[in-house]
Amino acid sequence: MDNRSLILARALDLWSERGYDAVGVQEIVDAAGITKPTLYHYFGSKRGLLDALIEERSTGLRDALTAAGTYDHNLVMTLEAIVRGYFTYARQNAEFYRMQLGFWFAPPQSEEYAAVLAGNVGQHAAMERLFEAAALDHGNMRGRHKAYAATFLGMINTYIGLWLNGYAELDDDLVRRAVHQFQHGIYS
Amino acid sequence: MDNRSLILARALDLWSERGYDAVGVQEIVDAAGITKPTLYHYFGSKRGLLDALIEERSTGLRDALTAAGTYDHNLVMTLEAIVRGYFTYARQNAEFYRMQLGFWFAPPQSEEYAAVLAGNVGQHAAMERLFEAAALDHGNMRGRHKAYAATFLGMINTYIGLWLNGYAELDDDLVRRAVHQFQHGIYS
């Protein structure tokens, strides 16, 4: 592994465990077995390293979702495909997902929040488009696409959060139960 | 306002805006118009200030929820009372709720996470007890109380997060719609 990849990997390890501000540049380069000028050669600044990390690790999720998220008039199948896409990505990128999820809830003026803002706004927008399209088939959903997008993504992140702390398994059974509860509530 | 309260108020302002690590002790005492030894006289350490802030500001929510969260065989009313309790508290303590929500998603080894861990575990436990009791009346809910507690709290925090960013109003209408969607899904 070249030094650039090594820096990205160690930064992800440390930041996902203890946070962006709590881990300094010196600690990252020590963990990677290199020195500071090497890091600044590749990334220019601590913030540049953060942006590069998010950019490189986000593409996988973005690609998976554009593939799964096209509405084909079968809402159940589409929602299940999206949840499955998130779960698969989270399982394969647990540390990164934990870090990114934490940054989404970071204070609005923090660097962490700014770094993940664009990506998460994109996810919400894609989900809103999906529910808007679905409302053409299911009239009683009309006008609530914002709330549906937010609560659907909130539910996905709730389950991934449970899994990250050892309280759930992100298997295909959970995919079906999650989508079922989202559609029909808790009584059925 | 005495100096102790002044320190707590300014710390909350700054931490909710920019984060615990990003705001140093010096900046807090400057904002409060006092000096460092005064802060260390009252709180002993930066972490002590954080703990004191969370302890003092959390009691209101805890009291409101123990009042609202007793199950009386009417699940709809109980859930609505809980959501109303959260929304009312969030509206009256917007900055603190933003901070506490962010800390809940902070890295597991960070001081922020440790500081809010006990309180949030208590909230989850209370919700699980509620859904366990409700399952005695609604047999088809049995065995899913953990998932229900997690998704219910996740939904509440999703809506509060939307409100904090200007995308929702935490009024009584939203209380009813949220509980209705949680119970019956998105189609009705």
Added chain:
DNA sequence: GCCCGCCTATACCGATCGGTATACTGGCGC
């Protein structure tokens, strides 16, 4: 008048923060 204890300020501590100036290395084109 005097002392005591709570509260506060000045001035300082070593450590760490993000970032950089400078120089050296090795490989590659010519």
Added chain:
DNA sequence: GCGCCAGTATACCGATCGGTATAGGCGGGC
């Protein structure tokens, strides 16, 4: 052999980090 350039290390910068030693102000009890 020579120049060039990406990559790396040594050593350093001023600023800020959390925290503290010391001393003085000040009100109440006696």
